Amino acid sequence: MSETREQILEEIKIQGDLVRKLKAAKETKERIDEEVAHLLALKAKLGDGPATPQKFTLKTPKGTRDYSPQQMMLRQGVLDKIIAVFKKHGGEAIDTPVFELKEVLTGKYGEDSKLIYDLKDQGGEILSLRYDLTVPLARYLAMSKISTLKRYHIAKVYRRDNPAMTRGRYREFYQCDFDIAGTFDPMLPDAECVKIVSEVLDTLDIGEYVIKINHRQLLDGMFEACGVPADKFRTICSAVDKLDKSPWNDVRKEMIEEKGLDASAADKIGEYVRLNGGIELVSQLLADEKLKAVPSAVKGLENMQLLLKYCDAMGLSPKISFDLSLARGLDYYTGVIYECVLKAEPKIVQNGADAVEEQGAVGSVAGGGRYDNLVGMFDPKGKQVPCVGVSIGVERIFSVLEAKNVAAGIKTRTNDVEVYVASAHKGLHEKRLSILNSLWDQGIKAEHSYKLNPKLLVQLQYCEENQIPFAVVFGDSELTKGIVKLREVKTRKEDEVPLTELGNEIKKRLRN
Numbered sequence: 001m002s003e004t005r006e007q008i009l010e011e012i013k014i015q016g017d018l019v020r021k022l023k024a025a026k027e028t029k030e031r032i033d034e035e036v037a038h039l040l041a042l043k044a045k046l047g048d049g050p051a052t053p054q055k056f057t058l059k060t061p062k063g064t065r066d067y068s069p070q071q072m073m074l075r076q077g078v079l080d081k082i083i084a085v086f087k088k089h090g091g092e093a094i095d096t097p098v099f100e101l102k103e104v105l106t107g108k109y110g111e112d113s114k115l116i117y118d119l120k121d122q123g124g125e126i127l128s129l130r131y132d133l134t135v136p137l138a139r140y141l142a143m144s145k146i147s148t149l150k151r152y153h154i155a156k157v158y159r160r161d162n163p164a165m166t167r168g169r170y171r172e173f174y175q176c177d178f179d180i181a182g183t184f185d186p187m188l189p190d191a192e193c194v195k196i197v198s199e200v201l202d203t204l205d206i207g208e209y210v211i212k213i214n215h216r217q218l219l220d221g222m223f224e225a226c227g228v229p230a231d232k233f234r235t236i237c238s239a240v241d242k243l244d245k246s247p248w249n250d251v252r253k254e255m256i257e258e259k260g261l262d263a264s265a266a267d268k269i270g271e272y273v274r275l276n277g278g279i280e281l282v283s284q285l286l287a288d289e290k291l292k293a294v295p296s297a298v299k300g301l302e303n304m305q306l307l308l309k310y311c312d313a314m315g316l317s318p319k320i321s322f323d324l325s326l327a328r329g330l331d332y333y334t335g336v337i338y339e340c341v342l343k344a345e346p347k348i349v350q351n352g353a354d355a356v357e358e359q360g361a362v363g364s365v366a367g368g369g370r371y372d373n374l375v376g377m378f379d380p381k382g383k384q385v386p387c388v389g390v391s392i393g394v395e396r397i398f399s400v401l402e403a404k405n406v407a408a409g410i411k412t413r414t415n416d417v418e419v420y421v422a423s424a425h426k427g428l429h430e431k432r433l434s435i436l437n438s439l440w441d442q443g444i445k446a447e448h449s450y451k452l453n454p455k456l457l458v459q460l461q462y463c464e465e466n467q468i469p470f471a472v473v474f475g476d477s478e479l480t481k482g483i484v485k486l487r488e489v490k491t492r493k494e495d496e497v498p499l500t501e502l503g504n505e506i507k508k509r510l511r512n
Contacts (some may be wrong), residue, residue, distance in 0.1 A: 063163035063171025069414035074405070075398055078204060079154060079176070082392055085199045086178050089192065091152035096136040098156065102128040108135050108374070110331040111238045115159045129158035133177040134332070134371065134389065141181055142378035147385050148182035170395055179389030181375070187303060190336045190370060191310035193390045197340050197366045198319055200392055206400055208343040209365070211319055212276075214326040215304050216333045216369070218285075221297020222324070225290040226268035228261065234331055235259050240273060241327035244341070244364070248274070276323040279308045300335075307336060328369060335370030336388065342400070365393045365400075413467045419506055420468045420489075421448040422459035424475035429453070431479065435472060435502070442503040463489045470506060 060066055067075065105116055105128050117129040130136055133153045141149065154176045163170050178196055180189040194211055201209050219240070223233050239254050248270055255261040255269070275281060282305045291297040304322060311320055328337045341364055368390035375385040405412060419439065421432050429452045439446040449459055456473070463471045473494070474484040484502060485494045486509075497505045 061171075063161070063165075065165065065170065070412040071398075071402065073412050073414050074401060075394075078394060078397060078401065079174075081203045082176050082200055082394070083152070083154070085196060085203060086152040086176075088199075089178070089196055090150050091178055092150060094137075094140065094151050094153055095155065096130070096133070096140055096153070098158075099127045099129050100136060100139065102126045104139050104378070105131055105135055108330075108332055108377075110234055112159075112330065115161050117158045117160050131159060132157050133175050133391070134179070135374065137177070137179055137181075137389075138332075138371075138374040138385075138387070139378050141375045141385050141387075142383075146181070150178075150180050152176070152178045167396070167399070173395040176392040176394050177389055178392075179387055181385050181387045183386055187306045187310055187336070189388050190307055191314065193368060193388055194307075194311055194316060194320065194338060195314050197338070197368075197390050197392070198316055201340065201365070204397060204401070206342065206365070206397055209319070209340055210321050210343060211316070211338055211340045211366075212321050212323040212326045213304070213307065213336065213338045214323055215300035215336055216328075217296045217335065218300025218304065218324075219327060221291060221294040221300055222269070222272050225294050225297060226272070227265040228269070232259060232261060236261060236269070237327045240269070240325065243273060243325040243327070244339075273325040276321050276325070278317065278320075278322055279305065279312075281322050282308065303335065328367060332371040332374045333369045334372045337369035338367065338390070339364045340366035365396050367391055367393070411467075415466070416445050417447050417466070417468050418445045418510055419470040419472055420459065420463045421446060421472045422456060422463075422474075423454070424456050424473060424478075426453040428475070431474070435474075435484070435499070439503055439506070442507070444503060444506055460487075460489075470509065472502065 099119060102116075102118060103126070106113065109116070109131060112131070116131050119127040119129065133155060137151065137153065140146075154174060156172055157175050158172055161169065161171060178193065180193065182189075194213065197211055219237060220233050223236055224230070228236050236255060236259060239251050239259060242251055242254070252266045252270060255266045256263050275285075277284075282301055285291055286298070286301050286305075291301070308317075308320070308322065311317060326337060326339055328339065368388070370386070370388040372384060372386040375387065376382045404410075421435050421439070423429065423432050432448045436446055436448055449462070460471060460473075462468075468489055471487040471489055472484050473487055478484050478496075479499075482499050483496045484499055486497045486502070486505060487494045488509075
């Protein structure tokens with residue numbers, strides 16, 4: 001059927017509208033292209049100039065912190081005391097890379113392996129940040145074919161843990177390790193490691209503490225006696241390890257509901273892990289019928305008996321406790337395990353933006369144990385190097401000592417300057433440098449003002465504020481006589497000293 005005039009006109013109108021729309025769209029595209037070209041030209045004019053800074057929250061990464069000069073001075077003092085104890089026991093220092101091949105760390109930490117920081121593939125090597133200093137030591141011994149070593153290592157380690165900053169638990173933190181590698185008679189190196197822990201804490205004067213000790217073979221024997229399947233020993237050990245932070249009912253619930261342990265076996269474990277004491281507890285357990293039937297439990301108890309005997313010979317009995325709840329969940333432990341905790345109750349103290357605990361309840365401040373099979377995991381021939389070691393939890397110790405200083409109003413010095421060279425009037429800056437140079441050449445720690453003509457009062461106030469013990473004060477009249485005034489900053493007492501004898505006189509007073 002032929003179209004009517006009206007239909008044809010309507011179709012022309014529709015087609016016309018479509019053509020106009022298409023034309024407009026083309027013009028719009030051309031306009032957009034022009035604007036893009038204009039923007040690119042403007043950007044090119046900017047060249048490599050600084051970009052507008054983006055707003056972001058200025059903070060340290062989660063689980064890390066900065067340390068002020070006062071905090072660093074305290075930390076260095078603590079580390080120096082720890083190193084002195086390590087050296088007294090014959091320790092030699094080593095260092096290892098902050099990251100290891102991932103396969104070196106994998107499978108060594110039990111359930112804690114999930115806390116390892118993995119790194120992006122760089123150049124074909126899959127790496128992870130070190131979780132502790134023990135596994136790197138084992139790798140070092142196997143790689144270097146070393147069978148005997150008494151080493152200490154102080155360095156940072158990394159754990160993707162849930163941090164508790166007020167309790168000294170971070171994602172980046174220092175460990176101070178002392179380990180004895182080699183084949184020796186039973187329990188002698190182990191007892192010395194317990195002694196080292198005691199000496200470190202006594203030297204730091206951190207407060208009363210108790211060193212809990214147990215034995216991994218005894219734990220495995222106890223699990224066997226209680227009906228725990230052998231393939232669940234490690235996972236049940238990890239649950240028991242939480243008893244220092246969680247009540248028994250929570251741990252029991254985890255064993256049954258999460259680990260799939262029979263309720264009756266969990267209840268039997270509960271009877272043992274509540275026990276603690278000394279040599280008398282070892283005798284009691286050696287008489288236990290269920291434990292007597294398990295060789296590994298008997299072996300563990302015999303080792304504990306020997307360890308307690310050696311600790312008693314070193315005067316450690318009042319400071320140690322044989323505690324069956326101590327488990328330490330790391331997979332590599334094979335023998336004695338120990339952990340040191342502070343006795344005192346916590347007291348939170350505000351320190352600026354940080355809240356730190358004044359005493360105790362910061363968790364373990366030291367721990368360790370025997371690991372006889374770890375080195376063999378890395379040796380191509382499976383050669384074993386028995387090892388035992390201890391790790392000092394310095395971050396938690398720092399938190400306690402910082403808080404004690406804050407509570408006592410103690411201001412920590414931030415440098416070791418022994419003497420300040422102060423001029424009494426203008427034009428003496430070159431003479432200051434000459435005296436300073438002489439003192440530095442004699443090994444004396446000294447400083448002065450970086451102003452040409454500082455006021456004498458300002459210089460002396462600086463000495464008092466920074467707890468510098470001595471100040472050398474001089475002017476033209478003193479220099480004419482060939483003397484200077486040696487001022488004791490604390491008492492403000494001054495004595496005239498010949499310039500030629502200044503270094504010797506300062507050294508003598510520092511010794512006194």
